[in-house]
Amino acid sequence: MRHIISILLENEPGALARVVGLFAQRSYNIETLTVAPTEDPTLSRMTITTSGPDRVIEQITKQLNKLIEVVKLVDLTEGEHVERELMLIKVKAAGAQRAEIKRTSDIFRGQIVDVTANVYTVQLTGSTSKLEAFIEAIGPNCILETVRTGVSGIARGEKTLSL
């Protein structure tokens, strides 16, 4: 099963390497990883999506917690949460395709953020499955380039991951 692990991390050099290294050294799988500082410049917030049997997920959270720079972590998939990913996708948009791409983009609530005579760059935000549905809808022949941020997530309601 897919899990979203959200980590509050000391914003220090080498902290990211420890997290990534842990996954590599223990053969855990990383599907996506995002990291950036928070409103408190001493802390970074990292979101990792991973998958595996419960025993492995339990080990991942325990091993992450052992890293000195990990301040707190939560497995967001254990509760209600919001997850978002941002994608920039460059697609061929010439002739009849041009209107079709625009329509599809509108359906997915995408925005066209850059335009040339033959190319649209679409910005799309949503869950991983929504982004994948868009890629499917456009079709591989139109896609010139895809870049995705990976998942960021936050718990619903009043729960927070903070000091």
Place this chain on the structure above:
Amino acid sequence: MELLSGGEMLVRSLNEEGVEYVYGYPGGSLLHVYDAFYNQSAVKHVLVRHEQAAAHMADGYARATGKPGVVMVTSGPGATNTITGIATAFTDSIPMVVITGQVMSHLIGDDAFQETDMMGISRPIVKHSFSIKHPSEIPETVKKAFHIATTGRPGPVVIDIPKDMTIPNDRHEYSYPKKVKIRSYAPPQKGHTGQIRKAVEMLLEGKRPIIYSGGGVILGKAHEQLRTLVRDLNVPITQTLMGLGAYPATDRQSLGMLGMHGTYEANMAMHHADVILAIGARFDDRVTNATNKFCPDAQIIHIDIDPSSISKTIDVDIPIVGPVDSVLDEILNILGELKTKPDADALESWWNQIDEWRKRHGGKYDKNESGVLKPQEAIEGLWEATKGNAYICSDVGQHQMFAAQYYKFDEPNKWINSGGLGTMGFGFPAAMGIKLNFPDEMVVCVTGEGSIQMNIQEMSTCLQYGIPVKIFCLNNGYLGMVRQWQDMNYEGRHSSSYMESLPDWGKLAESYGHVGINVEGKEQLDQAMADCFGKYKDRLVFVNVVVDPEEHVYPMQVPTGAMRDMWLSKTERT
């Protein structure tokens, strides 16, 4: 406030931490620090012959005392040479602080002379590591390093110091912090009382209970509580390779070691137990054999300070995360309050069953017929000669298993071996680290002719600093454990396990300024032991004990089997 250079701050900080000896090797990037050493006498430096030995010396000291060992080496090859030593300490959760030099800050990343990314290379084998960015950070970083290394589940910590952090005339205000707070680090202080109560109930309900204790009991200084618990409950106890000595091996309730080369009775008792209390042990693959066949009837209670050790390889029924000593104290308190007592009838028949198992094998081995010493006999001779009181520092292989099986450890911190990583070359420097700190104790390195050659150069260090350890080398001319596996699993094809062209050990020892004794047969062994601890008491003695090359270590668990599936001799299987 006092103004000190980074190098001076480092030495002063080590002194504040009560460090008496630092084991190391100088080099370019640490010369400022070594100069700071020169001007004081509180912290002494021991110059090894290879940096790996410095790490093992610090490690041996830490295992014997529970205090962190300190290593200091230069950048590049100095640092990388300690890697095996750091990994050895990490795998066995040994507190250690390793200070590595680094090239000047502005050269980092330029592939400078003797530059290596020590933070990166050591990352998977340290509990934590620090890189110094300003000289004024040094005192607090040292304090943090010692705190992290020694608390919770202990482990090695690296401090990487670029040369420009220690420049003599770059002085800063020095004060050593009394306390340190790390907001993201809070090792557990106490177990969960509800869980502990449930555990006590489960223990008392057991008809066939057993305690399985590990190195965590020794690291957590909980052997007194363990002994009380075992005796109060009248339960059998088996100990891991790392846990030997926490409970006295010569006591009736001790079943000896469990696992791959555990005793027949320990492995049988584990397999048939209905309640297992695991204390400071981690269900290592050398203990459990095949996990899907592990102890089918048992409910398991597991006490460990590291949550990640719990349900890692074997699912447990009652996990208790906390320091072993405080959890055991609480168990003893609850037992004292409760009126319920263990089921005496059930325990009696359980003990009867165990005594039956004891009779079946009981550590027997074929005595020598050809006059060639059996390695087991040699270890028993050593045990008798030292009255079981020596620090035994082992290398890795057959001799290690024979020592674990036949040297009966009655006290903790006396059995020093690389159990987790299995580092050949560990025993001799570890013994040196202990002898240096306990000059009046008997300290013996039990080794083989394979392992000893991995750090043989340290005989020179021993002469320089007057460290008269005894090297007890079980010489069978083979890499014995490799040979044993080749005999058992590869139809006796001894691929690269025979050691030709060995030195004359006596002459070798003499050329380093020590004593060498050659032993063939029991009589010579007894004489050698008498000389070792008698007339050569203050000399390093290399005892070359010629032993039977055909001997295997038994019992040996059958691969992919259960705890109870063992070879008991070359021809006998359970």
